[in-house]
Amino acid sequence: MPIKLPSFRPRKDAYPPDLWTKCPSCSEMLFNKQLDKSDRICPTCGHHFRLSAEARLALLLDDRSFREEDAGLQSVDALGFVDQKPYPDRLAAAQMATGLRDAAVRGTGLIDGHPVAICVMDFGFMGGSMGAVVGEKVTRAAEQALADRLPLVIVSASGGARMQEGTLALMQLAKTCGALERLRAAGVPYISVMSDPTTGGVFASYAVLGDVNLAEPNALIGFAGARVQAGTIAQELPPGFQRAEFLFDHGFIDRVVHRRELRSEIALLLRYLVPGDGVDEPPESRPGFTIDPIGFLTSLAEKVVPDLGPLDDAPAPNGGGGGAEAGAANGSARSTRLGRPSTAPTRRAAGRPRATTVEGEATDG
């Protein structure tokens, strides 16, 4: 339903970017509202756009089941880091823009009746980069999971360690992996979900360590960013390099899961990993996942349109390798289904990478 425009304007301006988003995969112009309603999946080709933390929680958790923990954690500029702009200014700008204090939200909730400890990342906050706060939230999520014997679910969306926190950001790899080792030893399950992108130090710590690793289709997942590679090796990169399917082919991901199946897949896995948690009924006695009217309609609509599957949407053959620069245009986003996750503070913008948001680019950390 694009509005007819006066002819003196250039064609491209027909789509004000805060209303329309171009699908990087099929080039279709999508009305943001529709996109939000369809869980930010392109109705034409199935391309998965990035989700804000709030939208992610709404997608995965049962209605009003989310209880946020540690909302007040905030990074400190321990290094006095200044590049083109002081780090505290960047933090403040990201906070203003997203309504988040940092790039992760954690708490507890229910997935199809199963209680879980959950931590989700938001790429919109400095490229989802991991500094002390993200590391702390992941660690506390693991520690709570251990203390309460709750299965842990972490959804990653990150370019890697946050350069502005230097080696203190690198140390978050050790902090989080240490906590996960304790969880592992205690036999508490951990499901890792990798969304676009999961690179650098986040991939090389908690994201890759799931008892079960899931990934969204075509998500960029890898260790080294393109620039690190370009500086070190001169080599052709294989097609589909560092995409979810590539990782699947090489044995590092159990299942590549369409966003709309994610919730039911996690619930299904939990029925194996957490026997006797009170919601362990035979699958036929319950729907695969709760029916959400909007989601149901859009998924119906999607089934009518053939899914073209993942396409190469990125400029570089390797997808720009790592972090904020990858994945091309993504448009703006805010959560769908407002009111669903309850205590999650306010609304936020989801990842909206531009060519210049680079903080989150994968370090090789």
Place this chain on the structure above:
Amino acid sequence: MVDRLLGRRPGSTDDATHDAKSAMWNRVQLARNIRRPRTLDLLALMADDVVELHGDRAFGDDAAMACGFARIDGHRVAFIGQQKGADTEENIRRNFGMPHPEGYRKAMRVMELAERFGLPIVTFVDVPGAHPGPESEERGIAEAIARSIGLMSRLRTPIIAVITGEGGSGGALAVAVGDVVIALENAVYSVISPEGCAAILWRSADEAATAALAMRMSADDQLALGVIDRVVPEPGEGAHADHAETARRLRAVIVGELDRLGRIPLPELLDARYRRYRTLGAYTETATPPVPPPSSRGLGDRLRDLLDPARWLTGKTGSGPSRRDEPAAREEE
């Protein structure tokens, strides 16, 4: 701290900034000096005997990672360390000290041996970064690094990590989780190479020295941050100038730590190790949640936007405080 003040007021003290930058860059160059003593050089000088072990039992042997047993002042230890070459030919063979996943998996294999046979572990860290190429990704470099970090965090034997040269990111940390972390005076430690950091944040690899300074990657800075515990002074112009003296100094420190850690009961040691990393990272905790939410705009505002030509002509997002238009965390250059 001088760096901090300088960093915050760019341009106000150009000369001092310049000096601080060159001093930092000089450190980076020393850490990368081709004549710097490597893992096996140091061991040959400080150990009574050395037995190298090879292979990850799954894929192959990685010459960029040296592992094995050594006897240092009567202590039997397992050692692990990246191994750069002393010349171009050896560097090619050893991939410039950048291990592939099999290197880290070999290291893990030897760590587990050490645990089973009650040997403390000494690691020598000197790596620009784990190998970043496609083979490395295909074989799971991230998985190998994460597993190694996790393993070291719980290994039931004392671990001493020594940053001897370049402590390059995850490829370094994968063998640098320990009960005590020591660095040679001119070693550096960073979350990303200064070149990589400069390329991303300054959009120019020429700013590597600036990035090195901003990341505070020198051993002294890392000591101040609590990431490392001890700095061992290097002789004369640096470790490259006197391998024997460097090894002698390092040996005394390692032996002292082996004695000290050997006296700590294991459960206590493991708790302290967990806490060491658990407490790294700076944050504050406020009771009240949110920062003010991005201002919400009603239908009326959006209709006005539609009708406002100025908006359309910008041709991109990011103008105005619309809730969708988060200001770019980084302004355009």
